[in-house]
Structure formats: structure tokens, C-alpha cells
Amino acid sequence: MLPEASCKYGYEECKATADWLLDHAPVQPLVGIVCGSGLGGLADMLKDQKVFSYSDIPNFPQSTVCGHAGRLVFGTLKGQPCVCMKGRFHLYEGYPIEKITMPIRVFKLMGVETVILTNAAGGLNQDYKVGDIMIIKDHINLPGFAGRNPLCGPNDERFGTRFPCMSDAYDRKLRQLALDVGQELGYSHFLREGVYCVLGGPSFETIAECRMLNRLGADAVGMSTVHEVIVARHCGMRVFALSLISNQAVMDYSSEDKANHEEVLQTGEHRSQQLVKLVSTIVTSVDQHRRGESTKSQH
């Protein structure tokens, strides 16, 4: 007998959800985008939209966090078929870890090849400023150290191998592409590359915790993304992820600053335009890149 969680959000459930969506969606998406806290505006860049409430999608979890609308948006970006999650799920909402990442497997079963994940995060690196955009080059899965990994439980080979590699989780070519695109757009002064650390939340970190995470090599801290990345890589999708530095993590006992969700959402609003421009240009270039690859493979 399989453990309960694996049975509830396994291959058949993901396939049923993917088939239902493909029956109702206007396009078969090749790119899947996940919007972080306050970053739902990213979905507005899609043309010819068809929007589904999470509550209408079979087997789908429901959003419970302010800044996560709970809508799945299909559409195109310069002809590139995309699907965009306006709202993601977090461990602290009380969902089993398999349910948090279930939409990523649904992406895969709908035909998505590239996943773009965004989040709001606290800046640990002392050189970072609020409003910086950090391209994620690597992660620290702190809950994973205690056995909280979305791949725990029986492995379903239809998704991927038992022991997936994570040293290449964040696609090097897409990271370089983002740096190039950022430079062309004149964003280099607020574009960074760094390491994201996930914690369980929902409480923000203590000063001692922030200091410890920074010493461990983390540049930014949040409560999401890493579980989705692990599942996306397990089933063979390309991953690109970025953090909007929405607040400075408090590292100093003399500081009066206090992390809060309102500031997180506000920073999202302020950077929204540039974030949309950056992500949409990357998506368009991914398409060119893909076409280039398939042209090459024909020769």
C-alpha cells in the first residue's frame, strides 16, 4: 500500500487535471509561469487569455494567501503558448508537500517544457537593496535537511528517477539569457545572481536565523519555489527562477525594521513593470532559443 499522500496527488490525479485543462484551454502551453507574492501582474502580459479559478479545476488546491489570486491563466506571449499560476501554495498553508507541487506535474503533463518561477524574498546579502531582482543560481532546501522533500515516498518512474540530480537545477543558459536581456533593458544595476534559501514559514526569521543563513551562503530567504523546482527537475523540465528582494532581512539588533507581508506586496507593485518586461522578453527569447535548437537538430 502506498502512503496516503502519494495516492491522493499521484500520476492519475495529475493526469486527470491536465486532461481536463487541455480539454478546456485555448492553447497547449510550452512555458509555465508561477507568480510570487504580489507578482500576479505577470499574468497580464498574456494575450487572448482564458482564466480558470482554482476552485473550478479538478483536484487543484485553493489559494489562501493575500497576493495569490488563485487563478490559472492560459494565453500567448508573442505567439508562445503559456500558462500562468496567479497564486502558488506554501507549506505553511497546511497542505501536504505533494499537493503544493502538484500543479508543476500538471504543467508537465500538459506539455510544458520550461518553468519560470518567481517569488518575493528577504535580502540576506548585505549588498542587496529592496527592489533588486535576483536570478536564482542555486538553493538551500532547509526543510529538506529534516526530510521534507516533495519527492519523499514511493517514486513514480513515469515522472522521473528516484535520485534526481540538483546541481544543475537552474538552467545555466536561461540564467545567461536573463543577464543578457537584463543588460539590454538597462536593468543591470538592480539585477543580481544568488542563492535562495527556503524555510517553512509562516513566521519571518529572527535576527540570529538571518545571520546564520547568510553565513551558510544564502543571499535571499523565502518560503516557496524550491519544492516546485525539485519536482520540475525530477520530471525533466527546464527551470528558471527569480526572486524580487521585497524587504531587507533584519540582521542587526539595533535595527527598528520589521519584516511584514504588506511591504512584500508593495515592493511587488513597484517593480511590477520591469519584472513583466524582463520575464516576457525571456519567454520570447526562450521560444527563439527552442526554435534554434530544433533547427539545429534537423541538420
Ligand SMILES: O=P(O)(O)O[C@H]1O[C@H](CO)[C@@H](O)[C@H]1O
Ligand atoms: O514565495 P512567495 O510565494 O512569493 O511569497 C513570499 O511572501 C510571503 C511572505 O511575505 C511568503 O509566502 C513568501 O514565501
Ligand SMILES: Nc1nc2[nH]cnc2c(=O)[nH]1
Ligand atoms: N522567509 C521569508 N520570506 C519572505 N518573503 C518575502 N520576504 C521574506 C522574508 O524576509 N523572509
